[in-house]
Amino acid sequence: MAVTVSRESDSVATPTQRALKEAFYAGAIALGLFVLFIGLKTGQNMSNELVLTQRWGLLAAVVIATAVGRFLYVAYGQPFMANQKIANVATGLLPASVGSRFFTLPAFIVAVVAAVLLFLFNSSLAGWVGAEPAGYLQFLRALAVIYLLACVIYYFRAFIHANFTKLGITALVLYPILVVAVLSLNAWSIAGGLQGSLKWVDNFGIQILIYVMLAWGLNIVVGLAGLLDLGYVAFYALGAYAYALLATQYGLSFWILLPAAGCMAALWGVLLGFPVLRLRGDYLAIVTLAFGEIIRLVLINWREVTNGSAGISGIPKVSFFGLMTFNVSDPNYIAKVLHIATSSAYYKIFLYYLILGLCLLTAFVTIRLRRLPVGRAWEALREDEIACRSLGINTTTTKLTAFATGAMFGGFAGSFFAARQGFVSPESFVFLESAIILAIVVLGGMGSLVGIAVAAMVMIGGTEALRELDFLKQIFGPDFTPELYRMLLFGMAMVIVMLWKPRGFVGSREPTAFLKERRAVSSSFTKEGHG
Amino acid sequence: MNATTQMNDAILQVDHLSMKFGGLVAIGDLSFTARRGEITALIGPNGAGKTTVFNCITGFYKPSEGMITLNRADGSTYLLERLPNHEIPARAKVARTFQNIRLFSGMTLLENLLVAQHNKLMKASGYTVLGLFGFSGYRKASAESMELARHWLEKADLVDRADDPAGDLPYGAQRRLEIARAMCTGPELLCLDEPAAGLNPKESAALNDLLMDIKHNTGTSILLIEHDMSVVMQISDHVVVLEYGRKISDGNPQSVRTDPRVIAAYLGVDDEEVETVLTEVGDEDVIEQLDIGPDAAHGPGTSSSYLAGPVTDTVGHSDGERVTVSKGASKAAQVDARANSPRKPSERATAKPTGKSSTAKPRGGRK
Numbered sequence: 001m002a003v004t005v006s007r008e009s010d011s012v013a014t015p016t017q018r019a020l021k022e023a024f025y026a027g028a029i030a031l032g033l034f035v036l037f038i039g040l041k042t043g044q045n046m047s048n049e050l051v052l053t054q055r056w057g058l059l060a061a062v063v064i065a066t067a068v069g070r071f072l073y074v075a076y077g078q079p080f081m082a083n084q085k086i087a088n089v090a091t092g093l094l095p096a097s098v099g100s101r102f103f104t105l106p107a108f109i110v111a112v113v114a115a116v117l118l119f120l121f122n123s124s125l126a127g128w129v130g131a132e133p134a135g136y137l138q139f140l141r142a143l144a145v146i147y148l149l150a151c152v153i154y155y156f157r158a159f160i161h162a163n164f165t166k167l168g169i170t171a172l173v174l175y176p177i178l179v180v181a182v183l184s185l186n187a188w189s190i191a192g193g194l195q196g197s198l199k200w201v202d203n204f205g206i207q208i209l210i211y212v213m214l215a216w217g218l219n220i221v222v223g224l225a226g227l228l229d230l231g232y233v234a235f236y237a238l239g240a241y242a243y244a245l246l247a248t249q250y251g252l253s254f255w256i257l258l259p260a261a262g263c264m265a266a267l268w269g270v271l272l273g274f275p276v277l278r279l280r281g282d283y284l285a286i287v288t289l290a291f292g293e294i295i296r297l298v299l300i301n302w303r304e305v306t307n308g309s310a311g312i313s314g315i316p317k318v319s320f321f322g323l324m325t326f327n328v329s330d331p332n333y334i335a336k337v338l339h340i341a342t343s344s345a346y347y348k349i350f351l352y353y354l355i356l357g358l359c360l361l362t363a364f365v366t367i368r369l370r371r372l373p374v375g376r377a378w379e380a381l382r383e384d385e386i387a388c389r390s391l392g393i394n395t396t397t398t399k400l401t402a403f404a405t406g407a408m409f410g411g412f413a414g415s416f417f418a419a420r421q422g423f424v425s426p427e428s429f430v431f432l433e434s435a436i437i438l439a440i441v442v443l444g445g446m447g448s449l450v451g452i453a454v455a456a457m458v459m460i461g462g463t464e465a466l467r468e469l470d471f472l473k474q475i476f477g478p479d480f481t482p483e484l485y486r487m488l489l490f491g492m493a494m495v496i497v498m499l500w501k502p503r504g505f506v507g508s509r510e511p512t513a514f515l516k517e518r519r520a521v522s523s524s525f526t527k528e529g530h531g
Numbered sequence: 532m533n534a535t536t537q538m539n540d541a542i543l544q545v546d547h548l549s550m551k552f553g554g555l556v557a558i559g560d561l562s563f564t565a566r567r568g569e570i571t572a573l574i575g576p577n578g579a580g581k582t583t584v585f586n587c588i589t590g591f592y593k594p595s596e597g598m599i600t601l602n603r604a605d606g607s608t609y610l611l612e613r614l615p616n617h618e619i620p621a622r623a624k625v626a627r628t629f630q631n632i633r634l635f636s637g638m639t640l641l642e643n644l645l646v647a648q649h650n651k652l653m654k655a656s657g658y659t660v661l662g663l664f665g666f667s668g669y670r671k672a673s674a675e676s677m678e679l680a681r682h683w684l685e686k687a688d689l690v691d692r693a694d695d696p697a698g699d700l701p702y703g704a705q706r707r708l709e710i711a712r713a714m715c716t717g718p719e720l721l722c723l724d725e726p727a728a729g730l731n732p733k734e735s736a737a738l739n740d741l742l743m744d745i746k747h748n749t750g751t752s753i754l755l756i757e758h759d760m761s762v763v764m765q766i767s768d769h770v771v772v773l774e775y776g777r778k779i780s781d782g783n784p785q786s787v788r789t790d791p792r793v794i795a796a797y798l799g800v801d802d803e804e805v806e807t808v809l810t811e812v813g814d815e816d817v818i819e820q821l822d823i824g825p826d827a828a829h830g831p832g833t834s835s836s837y838l839a840g841p842v843t844d845t846v847g848h849s850d851g852e853r854v855t856v857s858k859g860a861s862k863a864a865q866v867d868a869r870a871n872s873p874r875k876p877s878e879r880a881t882a883k884p885t886g887k888s889s890t891a892k893p894r895g896g897r898k
């Protein structure tokens with residue numbers, strides 16, 4: 001917010017006075033902004049008439065919250081942050097950082113005790129204190145766990161930073177096992193643990209990994225080659241429909257159709273690329289956007305083949321390399337072969353590892369390609385296309401390979417998606433999906449695999465986590481659906497990240513070769529490309 | 532010199548080259564020859580069409596008329612105006628630099644030089660397939676390319692900064708890196724567009740050393756656009772002078788610098804003043820005057836290049852001002868005219884560059 005106090009009064013006013021003044025202005029601005037947004041609400045009554053609901057209480061709450069927030073920030077937040085930068089005169093040391101003051105040993109022990117106690121008495125809590133406070137206690141437990149995790153991350157941050165990739169992959173590999181173990185302990189039975197793990201493995205694990213894979217695929221086109229592709233979801237759709245149609249019509253196995261779907265998408269990538277790649281910048285973006293919409297409209301209207309907007313259902317499940325299946329009725333159903341209890345969680349866990357494998361393949365190929373001449377040519381193309389041509393690089397084929405490679409990974413992800421859902425319809429492939437994938441690439445930092453994975457985790461995990469915030473209904477009333485606010489969250493996250501780190505989480509670029517030492521290239525030198 | 536030796540001798544032969552942008556004749560019927568192993572300089576006032584000649588040679592523009600022949604050392608001959616843009620460096624072995632430096636600024640110096648060896652490495656990596664699986668043939672080629680890159684980094688005196696981003700270098704080092712990058716493509720003809728523009732004297736000297744080194748040790752012939760007369764006179768073997776897209780002089784540096792048409796083109800002065808001007812060649816004064824473009828009367832300067840393709844419009848050339856070749860424009864032509872007929876005072880008045888102090892604005896790469 002703009003500094004509204006002039007210089008002379010600045011020197012006279014105490015921080016509290018200044019804070020009061022600023023709080024007043026902030027409240028006034030909030031009032032002006034929200035009087036129509038929040039204060040009045042239009043709706044329909046039973047006889048379809050427009051009615052105007054007045055919500056002055058809510059408006060007052062928002063305005064007061066803004067004013068108080070501004071007051072606290074100016075009166076305490078700003079002086080505190082200024083103090084962080086002033087060294088102690090006697091010792092010459094900077095004050096202890098916020099982190100080390102926030103993550104202290106006593107607090108850590110309290111959190112451990114609270115979390116353990118709440119976990120132990122989880123089932124009997126509702127009986128003791130009633131259902132509603134039990135909900136708050138569960139929220140408290142989640143906070144304690146988050147605090148514990150944050151403590152661990154804070155104290156091992158140097159180690160984590162140094163071995164981020166290895167730790168990340170290990171964590172991803174162990175994730176389903178850990179989830180099942182923790183939930184089994186919680187429910188005191190393996191079956192209960194498996195049942196409970198469905199949500200965590202499927203809604204969080206698989207969902208996030210699909211987006212990681214899509215974003216890594218798009219990263220080749222946008223992040224490396226610098227070609228702005230707004231229709232990436234078209235290749236995802238092509239892969240999904242290729243698997244759905246060929247599997248339902250001809251009964252081909254997933255393991256044959258996965259590469260086939262990838263190749264099909266790559267072929268379409270080349271077909272689209274040929275006429276389009278002579279366009280640059282905004283023109284390319286618009287034509288790819290149109291391509292995405294054309295594919296979706298064809299899927300809707302070509303009813304004989306695609307079954308229109310009703311979509312294709314009954315898509316066969318993936319088999320365990322033909323050895324075991326995940327259909328209860330089959331003779332070689334996994335539970336019968338291995339003599340274990342029947343559960344639908346096996347399939348989800350298997351799918352989790354499958355998409356994890358596909359993600360790692362994408363990452364491996366991307367890293368490998370970057371160090372090959374073709375990958376370097378992609379990045380050079382992003383930096384300066386004309387210079388590339390003066391060095392004898394065929395820019396058309398180079399762009400086409402980038403397009404085709406990105407499309408291929410989109411196709412892989414699509415066929416996985418179809419197998420996981422068992423149902424595809426054009427509704428899954430709207431422009432919003434392209435936009436989300438592109439947003440993840442931009443937020444993560446174009447070209448950086450780690451940054452993109454973190455961005456996908458935050459954005460997709462965050463929107464999934466909103467579904468878990470049911471206790472908010474107790475505050476905002478039963479009509480409140482947190483999921484509806486996910487786009488708001490998305491937008492807010494984008495604004496915050498772009499202000500705080502304009503080049504995404506990981507803005508720097510890792511060089512592909514070095515003579516003496518590998519030093520990351522600061523983002524101020526790299527270009528986004530405009531082709 | 533008889534015809535056959537001249538054929539073998541010439542690495543580049545430009546015949547009757549014309550380039551028109553709409554109504555503007557940027558190059559008109561230009562013919563010259565660059566000989567193998569020599570440094571040929573192409574000089575002329577701003578907007579004379581030098582960069583346009585380069586863009587025609589390297590395929591960024593398709594000439595309206597004319598023929599550009601390149602003879603490679605192995606005896607093969609290429610007609611450059613017929614080759615696609617990217618095949619000129621790849622097959623005809625012509626490399627170039629740009630008036631406004633075009634480096635891959637977000638990539639390290641080493642990576643810049645590796646990108647320049649793209650075609651060679653692409654073949655070695657089996658068009659990516661073999662390289663993806665780490666075949667040994669590719670690893671060997673990759674190590675060789677690193678060696679070549681290191682060699683040129685050493686020549687350009689940049690080996691200490693090999694792992695820094697190219698955008699982080701000072702101007703002079705960027706110029707040298709661009710030349711090193713062009714040399715990594717293994718060219719037979721190296722075209723340099725104003726390599727000394729914007730350099731301080733020390734950087735300029737380092738550049739001269741690098742160019743002489745290239746000339747003596749690699750057998751690469753050099754075609755050079757240069758404004759800095761001291762550089763031209765020191766290092767070039769052969770000078771071609773352009774004015775308004777036409778060749779006004781061609782010969783060794785000595786003969787060119789005393790050619791009255793050249794002096795008139797550059798300075799717009801009378802014969803009487805030639806003596807004094809000659810002593811100033813290379814001086815700051817002169818350089819300043821070179822920066823002043825053709826007078827505003829001859830440059831309507833209306834629309835920009837709507838005829839140029841989407842890419843070509845970003846290739847460096849002087850700003851979009853249009854200059855039509857009219858009878859009165861060429862100062863060299865006036866020298867010819869004056870030599871043939873008794874001088875008229877009125878004509879002399881128009882011969883003076885009207886915009887020297889007031890209307891003309893500095894142009895080109897010099898800042």
Ligand SMILES: Nc1ncnc2c1ncn2[C@@H]1O[C@H](COP(=O)(O)OP(=O)(O)O)[C@@H](O)[C@H]1O
Nearest residue numbers: 552557577578579580581582583836839848849
């Ligand atoms: N793409 C283009 N479109 C229109 N005019 C151009 C284009 N490129 C160069 N010109 C014009 O051709 C003339 C010669 O320019 P140039 O070759 O850049 O001169 P210089 O000798 O300074 O390098 C200038 O008048 C310039 O405006």
Ligand SMILES: [Mg+2]
Nearest residue numbers: 582630848849
């Ligand atoms: Mg020029």
